């Protein structure tokens with residue numbers, strides 16, 4: 427079995443990047459994706475310096491970078507008053523401090539960059555219309571819904587937050603809804619009113635919800651995500667007290683897609699025998715720290731390094747989970763905590779705003795360094 431491929435279930439960000447990580451160490455991979463095409467639904471992604479560094483390490487950054495937008499700054503604003511509470515410049519100083527840039531991209535542009543890189547590497551087989559219906563952990567084998575079977579030297583489960591393999595492995599129900607609803611929309615950038623700063627990643631904080639927006643697709647589109655604590659109320663009701671600039675954004679005549687916000691409770695066991703979980707299947711997080719995809723990219727780097735360092739796969743997978751659990755668990759917990767802080771009302775809102783106003787820029791850099799300073803091994 428040692429020369430049979432690694433079977434990767436799921437061809438999203440985690441699955442394709444895991445394939446690239448394996449190619450980097452000369453291992454062959456077979457990526458099985460249930461959808462008829464490799465494609466990303468949804469809209470934008472923020473790629474912090476850690477995500478960019480992982481993409482560089484996996485050899486995919488050159489294919490992704492030309493499609494990214496380089497925003498001038500991050501702005502945190504109060505959604506009722508419109509006041510700017512914090513500004514973080516993302517220019518040369520930021521890049522020098524973290525050794526890699528901060529970019530934003532359409533999810534499809536990230537996935538296409540990973541795909542282009544995977545297609546250019548020997549040893550990565552990509553298969554669509556390949557829904558995995560069942561797995562045998564003892565035999566390291568898969569059965570497809572269409573009836574075919576595959577055996578490999580290992581199974582890498584990159585099948586997302588609703589992972590079938592995770593529930594087989596851990597007997598744990600997938601997904602942990604926080605109850606928030608995410609409304610996602612994409613507007614042509616030409617339709618965005620002049621009152622809106624399209625050159626910034628903007629986070630609006632409102633009682634019971636928040637909104638994030640930024641330009642994507644080489645400045646062609648504007649990505650808007652609104653998180654609402656009470657899923658039963660409409661976007662307009664949730665943000666009815668919004669200041670004019672925020673209301674201008676939410677009144678865009680675009681198709682909004684609703685998406686329940688899900689995460690997983692941190693759990694340390696990600697592997698059994700030669701089957702291992704990666705990406706959202708292992709540690710799905712709320713998007714409030716914008717780090718879910720970044721964690722999947724980091725996983726791919728760490729997994730390939732761990733396999734290279736350890737002769738035996740079962741131990742490699744246990745070591746991988748051990749080395750990733752603390753970090754991904756901290757991201758999951760911090761994302762939940764930020765959801766609470768973003769949505770406070772009344773005196774708590776005033777207190778939060780006062781703290782943000784008084785926080786110097788260097789404190790932001792310090793607060794984010796545990797995330798952005800991540801380096802792949804050997805770098």
Ligand SMILES: Cc1cc2nc3c(=O)[nH]c(=O)nc-3n(C[C@H](O)[C@H](O)[C@H](O)COP(=O)(O)OP(=O)(O)OC[C@H]3O[C@@H](n4cnc5c(N)ncnc54)[C@H](O)[C@@H]3O)c2cc1C
Pocket residue numbers: 435436437438439440441458459460461470471472473477556557558559584585586587590608610651685704705706707711713716717718719720721722
């Ligand atoms: C609104 C929102 C905003 C976000 N913003 C950011 C951000 O700014 N920055 C960031 O880093 N992250 C962000 N994230 C998180 C990020 O999108 C996810 O963490 C990331 O996409 C997870 O990738 P994945 O490959 O693990 O899972 P998925 O993207 O869910 O991919 C799983 C793949 O597996 C396939 N699959 C599932 N079951 C099977 C099966 N049985 N057989 C075969 N194939 C199967 C699916 O079709 C899919 O292609 C955001 C998430 C949301 C919801």
